[in-house]
Amino acid sequence: MEQFSVRTTSRCELVPVTAQVRSIVRNAGVESGACVVFCPHTTAGLTINENADPDVARDIVYMLQKLVPADDPGYRHLEGNSAAHILASLVGSSVHLMVENGGLKLGTWQGVFLVEFDGPRTRKVWVQVIGT
Amino acid sequence: MEQFSVRTTSRCELVPVTAQVRSIVRNAGVESGACVVFCPHTTAGLTINENADPDVARDIVYMLQKLVPADDPGYRHLEGNSAAHILASLVGSSVHLMVENGGLKLGTWQGVFLVEFDGPRTRKVWVQVIGT
Amino acid sequence: MEQFSVRTTSRCELVPVTAQVRSIVRNAGVESGACVVFCPHTTAGLTINENADPDVARDIVYMLQKLVPADDPGYRHLEGNSAAHILASLVGSSVHLMVENGGLKLGTWQGVFLVEFDGPRTRKVWVQVIGT
Numbered sequence: 482m483e484q485f486s487v488r489t490t491s492r493c494e495l496v497p498v499t500a501q502v503r504s505i506v507r508n509a510g511v512e513s514g515a516c517v518v519f520c521p522h523t524t525a526g527l528t529i530n531e532n533a534d535p536d537v538a539r540d541i542v543y544m545l546q547k548l549v550p551a552d553d554p555g556y557r558h559l560e561g562n563s564a565a566h567i568l569a570s571l572v573g574s575s576v577h578l579m580v581e582n583g584g585l586k587l588g589t590w591q592g593v594f595l596v597e598f599d600g601p602r603t604r605k606v607w608v609q610v611i612g613t
Numbered sequence: 614m615e616q617f618s619v620r621t622t623s624r625c626e627l628v629p630v631t632a633q634v635r636s637i638v639r640n641a642g643v644e645s646g647a648c649v650v651f652c653p654h655t656t657a658g659l660t661i662n663e664n665a666d667p668d669v670a671r672d673i674v675y676m677l678q679k680l681v682p683a684d685d686p687g688y689r690h691l692e693g694n695s696a697a698h699i700l701a702s703l704v705g706s707s708v709h710l711m712v713e714n715g716g717l718k719l720g721t722w723q724g725v726f727l728v729e730f731d732g733p734r735t736r737k738v739w740v741q742v743i744g745t
Numbered sequence: 746m747e748q749f750s751v752r753t754t755s756r757c758e759l760v761p762v763t764a765q766v767r768s769i770v771r772n773a774g775v776e777s778g779a780c781v782v783f784c785p786h787t788t789a790g791l792t793i794n795e796n797a798d799p800d801v802a803r804d805i806v807y808m809l810q811k812l813v814p815a816d817d818p819g820y821r822h823l824e825g826n827s828a829a830h831i832l833a834s835l836v837g838s839s840v841h842l843m844v845e846n847g848g849l850k851l852g853t854w855q856g857v858f859l860v861e862f863d864g865p866r867t868r869k870v871w872v873q874v875i876g877t
Contacts, residue, residue: 482777482843482850513614515649515741517779517841521852523795528702531655540688540695541702544681549808556804563804570792570805574855575841577649577707579614579741586614586739588653591706605852609779609843611743611875645746647781647873660834663787672820672827673834676813709781709839711746711873718746718871720785723838743875 483509483608489600493546493565495528495538498606499585499592502578505608506585514612516578516585521607524565524599526572532592545572545598565598572596580612615641615740621732625678625697627660627670630738631717631724634710637740638717646744648710648717653739656697656731658704664724677704677730697730704728712744747773747872753864757810757829759792759802762870763849763856766842769872770849778876780842780849785871788829788863790836796856809836809862829862836860844876 483505487496498518506516520527531537549564549571556563576593579586587593595604615637619628630650638648652659663669681696681703688695708725711718719725727736747769751760762782770780784791795801813828813835820827840857843850851857859868 482845515743517843519841519843521855523793523801523852523854529655529706530698530702534690534692536690537655537695537698540690541699543687543689544685544695544699547685547687548680548812553808553811555807555811558798558800558804560798563801563808566794566801567805567808570794570860571703571835573705573837574793577651577709577841579649579651579739581614588655588737590655591653596702607843607850611779647875661787661838662830662834666822666824668822669787669827669830672822673831675819676817676827676831679817679819680812703835705837709783709841711781711783711871713746720787720869722787723785728834 484605487595487604489597489602492600493542494597495594497592498595502593503585506580506610509610511580511610511612512583514580516580517609519575519607521605524562524569525604526569526574526596527576528572528594528596529576529591531590533590562599568598616737619727619736621729621734624732625674626729627726629724630727634725635717638712638742641742643712643742643744644715646712648712649741651707651739653737656694656701657736658701658706658728659708660704660726660728661708661723663722665722694731700730748869751859751868753861753866756864757806758861759858761856762859766857767849770844770874773874775844775874775876776847778844780844781873783839783871785869788826788833789868790833790860791840792836792858792860793840793855795854797854826863832862
């Protein structure tokens with residue numbers, strides 16, 4: 482298992498981490514297999530989406546915050562970041578990627594993103610490369 | 614890694630792909646292990662849900678489109694398919710299945726579905742079978 | 746593959762299952778690898794979230810039920826549990842965890858939860874430990 486850190490700069494944002502994951506896969510010496518990227522935090526997640534137009538990431542953040550408002554009279558958790566926990570469970574804590582010819586195999590427009598829901602913070606990302 | 618194509622016929626729909634995945638698993642010669650199904654697109658996803666009553670898939674599509682409307686004054690992405698990208702991140706790009714006795718192991722009512730959010734299109738599905 | 750059962754007690758709730766998963770991982774004799782936890786039901790799911798303050802799990806349940814109401818005039822599925830199916834696809838059917846030094850490796854505040862959307866019921870959880 483390898484890991485790297487990401488410094489997020491706002492409360493809710495998508496931070497591209499494809500380059501870091503690609504580099505770990507290339508150095509792993511695995512020709513064919515799988516790569517799992519895991520977020521060890523409960524107010525952040527991981528997702529795969531478009532890495533071409535940054536407005537896609539921006540619109541994802543916009544709508545997720547609209548769907549699950551930061552403030553809701555029904556929340557009870559005293560830390561005040563219930564929305565971040567809820568969104569982490571909706572987006573998910575890990576992504577599974579394929580490895581071929583020693584490199585990460587993604588669709589043409591796909592990138593991997595850490596999704597911050599309670600930033601700014603320093604986040605850790607765990608990466609596991611499995612194969613032969 | 615194997616792959617197959619799916620032709621979707623409407624903007625938003627669940628397309629059953631269990632048969633194609635089962636067939637790939639059977640031919641893989643893996644007795645015990647795992648099968649990962651991956652969607653290499655950023656406006657479609659993969660999910661596991663009921664494959665008995667088609668109204669379940671229909672209600673899922675209905676509510677996902679209601680939750681994340683196709684049109685929202687706050688979207689900025691110029692392609693106009695922000696809702697599809699947002700839903701892809703909510704539903705997820707892959708599902709992980711178990712393989713036992715050389716076949717796919719699912720719950721009684723479970724099936725695997727490609728979830729189209731920006732169709733109709735031809736979509737690719739990647740399948741990886743890991744094990745011994 | 747191992748499995749265990751969980752008895753849920755309300756319609757919608759998060760049930761902690763980290764202890765059961767940890768125990769299966771410890772007994773698997775795998776030093777380094779991965780653990781996949783899978784929910785073989787179509788009206789329940791699995792998630793990773795905070796296992797410290799129970800109000801986090803409570804707020805997740807609260808908001809998921811608010812986002813996807815149990816009753817909606819547009820649902821067609823005759824069993825009347827469309828909301829549970831929709832939420833199962835949003836939360837997901839499996840979680841992927843890492844195994845190191847023969848044990849489950851989670852972030853400091855993370856726990857694994859079965860998410861019941863159509864209880865009370867008895868649910869099965871499947872666990873697979875892969876590695877060396």
